[in-house]
Amino acid sequence: MSAMRRLGPLIANLAMTALALMFLYPFYWLIVSSFRSQEAMLVNPLRLMPESFDLAAYTSIRLVGGVPIEVYSFNSMLITVLATVLAVATTALGAYALYRRPHLPGFKFVQFGFLLTMMYPAMLLVIPVYLVMFRIGLLGTYAGLVMFLALQPILFLMFSQFFRSIPRDLMDSAKMDGASEWQVLTRVVLPIAQPVVNTVFLIGFLLNWKQWLPILVVAASPDRYTLPVALLAMNTEYGINFQSTMALAALTTAPIVVLFLLTQRRVIGGFVAGAVKG
Amino acid sequence: MQSPMLTANSANAGALQPGPVMAWMLLIWQHRVLYLMLLPFAALTLTFGLWPIALSILVSFTENQTALSDAATYVGLENFQAVIADPEFRHSLSLTLLYTALSVVLNLSLALALALALSGPTLKRGATFYKLALFMPVVTPEVATFIVWKWMLNQDFGAVNAALSSLGLPAFAGTTKADSAFIALVIVELWHHVGFYTVVFLTNLQLLDASLDEAARMDGAGRARRIWSIWIPQLRPAIAINSLYALISFLKTFTAVIVITKGGPNFATNFVSYYAYTKFDLAQYGKATAMATILFVIVLALTLLVHLYSERKDYR
Structure with a gap:
């Protein structure tokens, strides 16, 4: 009995x-x-260490x-950072205003509209976004990409959740x-918001880094692609080279x-x- | 009796008319700072959210050739009729629903089991590592990890079959056969998503009322009985949130399809979002957006159902 008790855990x-x-294995296998x-893979698919650290794929x-x-890496970094900064700024202010006075004229409409965009199949939203970008002259620009990526439901929900946790009395x-309302924000809310802002920025970064479809559609040419988009193009268009694909996937991840x-x-x-009660 | 009342009413309405508008304007002016704060967010939501959705729904009522031009020809419900009459669409829709149902049930039950295991004292010491491992696939770029899975499922040198054969198990056909391609996507997406649902359950489990559990234990209820009657009812918030996220994400499954199976083999993984996307590629914009609209309505309806479940009064 006591052996069982120790064996169980x-x-x-x-x-x-x-x-x-x-x-975790897929990550290990990737590297x-x-x-x-x-x-070499054909001979022994499960080998845990490479035969040699052959950098051919990375140079390829x-x-x-x-x-x-470098262009893809630069784009990834630039688009991810800018989109995240914009997302943090706009969603923080937006969520704050909606939290302070949810019943002002038009506020419910914005909140509901935002939640609606969450439910539309994103892959099909991207094509009309292409048209919208074209109409307002932002097609293929960094600005257009950054603004589109700044709409991230979970970041908004994280801020809403945080604002709700602040005692209203304060x-x-x-x-x-x-x-004034502005002073309430800058003197009361912002000083205690630093950890949330950091977390939202972090998560925004992680989420924007993996975006691919909007960038693929809105970027007018490959020199605006980010790493995931280049990787996807490699997976389909440029003729499939296993080892190079793995190297690029490793760099992206x-x-x-x-x-x-x-x-x-x-x-x-x-x-x-962010997930709990949006 | 009729006419004096009416005149009095309409005279009143006339006198009141400027009132509400003035009050509105005043309200907006009083809260101008809040409106300014909301403005950038509202502008982004309108421009890159609602406008494209409206445009997309509009296109679903237009004829393909003229869909994207300024002088679009409206054809009423023709695209919807064509889509519903298309046997491949009905097949695609039933595949999507089957895939979603299967994935939601598998993800949520595995996540719940993992969360229950991780919340106990037994796995406490390694909990940080276990959570990290489960959550890693959630944050890493899907394009990269799905490509890795695609190659791991490769029939010649993929790790999956090599591992199965070293354990003496039969090979898995991966993306080469219809049924196995469907199952492969279920597994890969489970790997990708389950960590998220697990930590949501875990958080909810940490908020449980311990005294209820204690009382039930005193009354001699076993662990299984307590999980069923004490824990699960208290987990309703997490169940609702997880079902919501799972429904939305599995109904829209797209990246895994485009990276791993491309809808095949033989349309076995041709889910609605991917099918609509291929219609876009063929410039059949009306049909593609009609499919998107149908999917959107399904997502909305199911979301509403889950919402009702979570708001339902507890009769216990």
Whole structure:
């Protein structure tokens, strides 16, 4: 009986560890495969270490579809950072205004309209967005991409959730003391909002980094593509080269994996805060 | 009796007319700072959310050739009739619904099981690592990870079959056969999403009322019984949120299809969003947007149902 009692938790932990490793395995396989040729893979698909650290694949992706890899990396960084900054600023202010006075004329309409866009099949929204971009002259521009990507439901929900957690008295008493709405925001809310802003920025970064469809459609030429879009193009258009695809996939994934490993507690907590009761 | 009343009423209405408008303007002016704060967000939502949706729905009522021009020909419900009459669309819709039902049930039950396991004392020490592993696929770029899965399912050198054969199990046909391609997508998307639902359940589990559980234990209820009668009812918020997110994301499944199966083999994974996308590629804009609109209505209806479930009064 006591042996069973000790064995039970051990088995449970072993099973859970095995499952966790299975979840992580595709990432490991990705890294190892980027150093292995297709021929080597055929001989032994499950090898845990590459035969040699063959960097051929990484040098082969200096140019993808005729565009230097630096351009894709630069685009990824630029579009992700700008879209995230814009998203944080607009959704924070928007969520704040909607939280303070949800019943002002027009406010319900904006909130409802925003939630509606969440439910429309995004892949089909992108084509009319193309038309909209064309009409307002933003097609193929960074500005257009950045503005479209700034609409992220979960970031909005994270801010809403946060504002709701602030005691109403805190704001109302400031209002009583004659503070304007702007002062309430900058002097009462912002000082305690720093952690939320950081978390939202982090999650916005992670989410924007993996965007691909809007960029594929709205970018007028490959020199506006980001890493995931270049990767998708490689998967379909440029003739499939296994090892190079793995190398580019590794480059696309690595920054996110590192960022997530460094911030996982905050990221997971933030996702949950955004998800819970929108 | 009739006429004096009427005149009095309309005279009153006339006198009141400027009132509400003035009051509105005053209200807006009083809260101008809040309106300014909302403005950028509202502008983005209108320009890149509602306008494109309206445009897309409008296009679904136009004829294909003229759909995108300024002088579009409106054809009423013709596109919707054509889409519903298309046997491949009906097949695609039933595939999508089957896929969604299967994925929602599998994801939520696995997530609940994982959350229950992780919330107990047994797995406490490794909990951070387990959560990290489960959540990693949620944040990493799908295009990259789905491409990895596509190659892991490769019949010649993929890791999946190599692992199965080393365990003495039969090979998995992956994306080469209709049924297995469908199952492959279910598995890959499960891997991608389940961590998210798990942590939502976990958070809800941490907020449970421990005294109820304690009382039930005192009354001699076993663990299974307590999970069923004490925990699950209290998990309603997480169940509602997870079903909502799962429904929305699985009904719209697209990236996995375009990266891994391209709708095949033999249309076995030709889900509505992908089918509509291929219609777009063929410049059949009216049909494509009609499909999108149908899918949108389904998502809306199901979302509403889940919302009603979560708001339902508790009769316990």
